[in-house]
Structure formats: C-alpha cells, structure tokens
Amino acid sequence: MYSIVVENIYMLVIVTLIxxxxxxxxxxxVEKECRSVNPNAAAFERVSCANRNCMDSYPTxxxxxxxxxxxxxxxxxxxxxxxxxxxxxKYFVGYMxxxxxxTPGYLFGKRVLFFLFLMCIVGIFNYLLVRFCSSDYKxxxxxxxxxxxxxxxxx
Amino acid sequence: MYSIVVENIYMLVIVTLIxxxxxxxxxxxVEKECRSVNPNAAAFERVSCANRNCMDSYPTxxxxxxxxxxxxxxxxxxxxxxxxxxxxxKYFVGYMxxxxxxTPGYLFGKRVLFFLFLMCIVGIFNYLLVRFCSSDYKxxxxxxxxxxxxxxxxx
Amino acid sequence: MYSIVVENIYMLVIVTLIxxxxxxxxxxxVEKECRSVNPNAAAFERVSCANRNCMDSYPTxxxxxxxxxxxxxxxxxxxxxxxxxxxxxKYFVGYMxxxxxxTPGYLFGKRVLFFLFLMCIVGIFNYLLVRFCSSDYKxxxxxxxxxxxxxxxxx
Numbered sequence: 001m002y003s004i005v006v007e008n009i010y011m012l013v014i015v016t017l018i019x020x021x022x023x024x025x026x027x028x029x030v031e032k033e034c035r036s037v038n039p040n041a042a043a044f045e046r047v048s049c050a051n052r053n054c055m056d057s058y059p060t061x062x063x064x065x066x067x068x069x070x071x072x073x074x075x076x077x078x079x080x081x082x083x084x085x086x087x088x089x090k091y092f093v094g095y096m097x098x099x100x101x102x103t104p105g106y107l108f109g110k111r112v113l114f115f116l117f118l119m120c121i122v123g124i125f126n127y128l129l130v131r132f133c134s135s136d137y138k139x140x141x142x143x144x145x146x147x148x149x150x151x152x153x154x155x
Numbered sequence: 156m157y158s159i160v161v162e163n164i165y166m167l168v169i170v171t172l173i174x175x176x177x178x179x180x181x182x183x184x185v186e187k188e189c190r191s192v193n194p195n196a197a198a199f200e201r202v203s204c205a206n207r208n209c210m211d212s213y214p215t216x217x218x219x220x221x222x223x224x225x226x227x228x229x230x231x232x233x234x235x236x237x238x239x240x241x242x243x244x245k246y247f248v249g250y251m252x253x254x255x256x257x258t259p260g261y262l263f264g265k266r267v268l269f270f271l272f273l274m275c276i277v278g279i280f281n282y283l284l285v286r287f288c289s290s291d292y293k294x295x296x297x298x299x300x301x302x303x304x305x306x307x308x309x310x
Numbered sequence: 311m312y313s314i315v316v317e318n319i320y321m322l323v324i325v326t327l328i329x330x331x332x333x334x335x336x337x338x339x340v341e342k343e344c345r346s347v348n349p350n351a352a353a354f355e356r357v358s359c360a361n362r363n364c365m366d367s368y369p370t371x372x373x374x375x376x377x378x379x380x381x382x383x384x385x386x387x388x389x390x391x392x393x394x395x396x397x398x399x400k401y402f403v404g405y406m407x408x409x410x411x412x413t414p415g416y417l418f419g420k421r422v423l424f425f426l427f428l429m430c431i432v433g434i435f436n437y438l439l440v441r442f443c444s445s446d447y448k449x450x451x452x453x454x455x456x457x458x459x460x461x462x463x464x465x
Contacts, residue, residue, distance in 0.1 A: 127161045
C-alpha cells in the first residue's frame with residue numbers, strides 16, 4: 001500500500017516541498033522588511049502586497065496541481081508546477097522592483113494554471129470514457145500531455 | 156490502481172475545478188477594478204475585501220470537503236461543495252452591491268461547512284467502530300447523509 | 311479500499327478538523343470585533359492582522375502535514391500538527407494582547423514546519439532508496455521520527 005501510494009505522488013510532493021521553501025523565502029522577506037532598522041512604509045507595503053497576492057493563489061495552485069497529478073499523470077503536472085514556481089519567483093522579485101513597470105499586475109501564471117486545469121478535465125473525461133465506453137486513451141493522452149507541457153517553456 | 160483512485164474522487168475533483176473557475180472569476184474582477192480607467196477607491200476596496208474574505212476561507216473549505224469525501228462518501232460532499240460555491244457567489248455579488256445592507260458580513264457558508272464537518276466526524280467515528288467493534292454502519296450512514304444533504308437546499 | 315485509505319489518514323483528518331475548528335474560532339473573533347458596539351479600530355486591526363497571518367500560512371501547514379503523513383507515517387505528523395495548532399493559538403492570543411512585546415512577529419511555528427518538512431524529505435528519500443537500492447529503512451525511520459517528534463515539546 002505504502003509504496004504504491006508514494007510511487008504515484010512523489011514528484012508532486014517534491015514540487016510541494018519546493019513551493020513551501022519558496023513560501024518561507026517570501027515570509028522571511030516580509031519579516032525582514034517589517035523589522036528593518038529604517039522602516040520604509042512603501043517598501044513594506046510592496047513586499048507585503050506581493051506576498052499576499054502570492055498566498056492568495058497558493059491554495060488554488062496546489063489544488064489544481066494535485067488534481068491534475070492524481071487524475072492524469074504526475075510528471076507533466078510536476079513540470080508545470082515547477083514552471084509556476086519560477087513564474088511566481090519572477091513575479092515576486094518584479095513586484096519589489098522600484099519602477100511600476102516591473103509590477104506584473106495582480107494575476108500571474110495564468111497559462112500554467114490553465115494548462116493544469118485542462119489536464120484535470122482531460123483526466124476526468126478519460127475516466128468517464130473508460131467507465132461508460134470501455135475505451136481507454138490514457139496512454140495516448142499521457143504522451144500528448146508530456147509533449148504539450150514542453151510548450152510551457154515558450155516565453 | 157489508477158481507476159480505483161479516480162473513481163472515488165472524480166466528483167470532488169469536478170467541484171474543485173468549478174471552485175478554481177470561480178476563484179479566477181473573482182481574481183479577474185479585482186484585476187479589472189484595479190486597472191479601470193476611472194479608479195474608484197471605494198469600489199476597489201470593496202471588491203478586494205470580498206475577494207480576500209473568500210480566499211481566507213478557501214483552504215478550510217477545500218480541506219473539509221476532501222476529508223468528508225474521503226472519509227465517508229463523495230456524492231453528498233460534492234453536493235454540499237456545490238451549494239457552498241453558490242453561497243460564495245451570492246456573497247461576493249452581495250458585497251459588491253452599493254448598499255451596506257447587502258453586505259453579508261465576514262462569515263458565510265457556515266451551515267455548509269458545519270454539515271461537511273459533521274460528515275467527517277461521522278466518517279471517522281464509523282471507521283473506529285469498524286476497527287474496534289467490527290460493526291459497519293457505513294451503508295446506513297451514507298443513505299442518511301445523502302438524504303440530509305438535501306436539507307442544505309432550504310433557504 | 312475504503313478502510314485501507316481511512317486507516318492511513320484518520321489521524322491527519324482529525325488534526326485537520328481541529329484546525330478547522332480553530333479557524334472558525336479565529337473568524338468568530340474577527341466577526342465579533344467587526345460588529346462590536348464600540349468599534350475600536352486598533353483592536354480590529356490587530357485581530358484582523360493576526361487572523362490574516364494565521365490564514366496566510368495555513369495552506370502551507372496543511373500541505374506539509376499531509377505530505378509528511380502520506381510519505382512517512384501519520385502518527386508523528388499528526389502529533390507535530392497538534393503542536394503547531396497550540397503554537398498558533400498562543401500566537402493569536404499573544405497578538406491580541408495590549409503590549410507590543412507580546413506580539414510574536416510575523417512568523418510562528420517555524421520549528422514544527424521544519425520538522426514536518428524534514429519528515430517529507432526523509433520519506434521521499436526512503437522511497438527512492440527502496441526503488442533503486444531495494445533497501446527499506448522505513449521501520450527504523452518511523453521509530454526515530456516518533457522519538458524525535460517528542461523533541462518538539464521542548465520550549
């Protein structure tokens with residue numbers, strides 16, 4: 001039981017751990033700004049806002065990534081998760097920049113979340129096909145998904 | 156392995172996907188208000204506050220719904236989840252209204268969360284009964300839960 | 311299927327339920343302060359801020375606890391979860407105190423989260439050892455983890 005479960009989720013767990021490390025990094029940034037000797041209200045406000053925006057979308061990201069990984073295949077889901085974390089890091093660093101042009105708005109990572117969302121839908125659809133039509137396209141779908149996840153690397 | 160897992164969670168995954176869509180809708184509302192040509196501080200504050208309240212309780216909702224679905228039965232848990240999403244939509248729209256009377260306070264969906272919470276407790280209790288007394292009431296409990304979930308439709 | 315799943319997660323579910331109760335307690339405190347007859351902006355700001363800090367780290371906590379419980383062993387993970395909840399309660403109550411000295415900063419529960427994080431890494435590492443070297447240290451690791459979790463009780 002134990003090995004079967006871990007075999008199917010270990011990549012997702014690794015990405016989750018990386019995201020937790022990143023959360024800790026964000027929280028330390030806020031903590032540091034909060035306790036700095038020369039308090040800078042604008043800088044604190046900016047860091048705190050970036051952190052809040054990141055945290056707001058964190059449960060959504062976790063839920064979509066785990067659903068995609070459980071319903072379809074963990075490798076593309078974890079890959080998309082890593083890309084989301086890179087995008088989030090860029091967003092956070094960009095938010096802390098001085099110019100307002102570097103602020104990338106309220107939303108970020110839409111493309112990655114959309115990809116994970118599609119993976120979930122394909123997985124559910126495939127399950128319903130298996131159940132009601134007895135036709136299993138899971139292997140084809142997994143191959144296509146793995147190939148499509150490479151498209152996320154495009155800028 | 157794959158089919159067994161998906162069979163037991165696919166309804167929960169569907170509700171989670173709907174909730175993610177709703178989150179995206181809320182985030183787009185905030186984004187739109189943030190970038191509007193005629194910035195309206197009060198409107199932005201209201202939308203942002205409604206979004207924050209919704210996001211604050213989102214992890215709690217997800218955790219309770221998945222626990223209830225895994226411990227007892229996925230159909231009533233998903234049904235309660237859909238009702239929670241409807242309540243949340245009403246809350247968000249009500250928050251954006253002009254009059255303060257339409258603002259439904261800080262908390263919402265208490266009844267649905269309480270129902271899901273009860274489902275978890277019943278599921279755990281039933282498991283302990285199976286383990287220590289070898290008496291399985293799961294089928295009765297599932298029937299009662301499915302019937303009781305209809306009570307959530309009452310206004 | 312049902313019993314096997316619940317057997318491996320029931321302690322985690324119980325801790326999750328307790329954390330949900332605590333969230334409800336925090337939310338009621340905010341609600342009460344929000345609707346009090348003599349509105350006290352400072353008190354409301356403090357309660358609201360404590361609640362937000364707690365909610366910010368809630369998904370991280372849930373993710374790490376569940377990963378640790380699934381990858382290694384549920385008993386130490388649940389124990390660490392309970393300790394985290396105690397720390398969070400102290401933090402929230404301390405935040406509401408009058409003096410600023412009782413405010414324990416932005417971060418809390420770092421030690422517990424770090425312990426759970428280590429548990430995840432050990433679990434993943436053990437899985438990879440099983441897979442590639444066919445050497446299973448899971449029983450030793452579980453014993454050591456259970457013993458180490460007692461160290462969290464140190465002040």
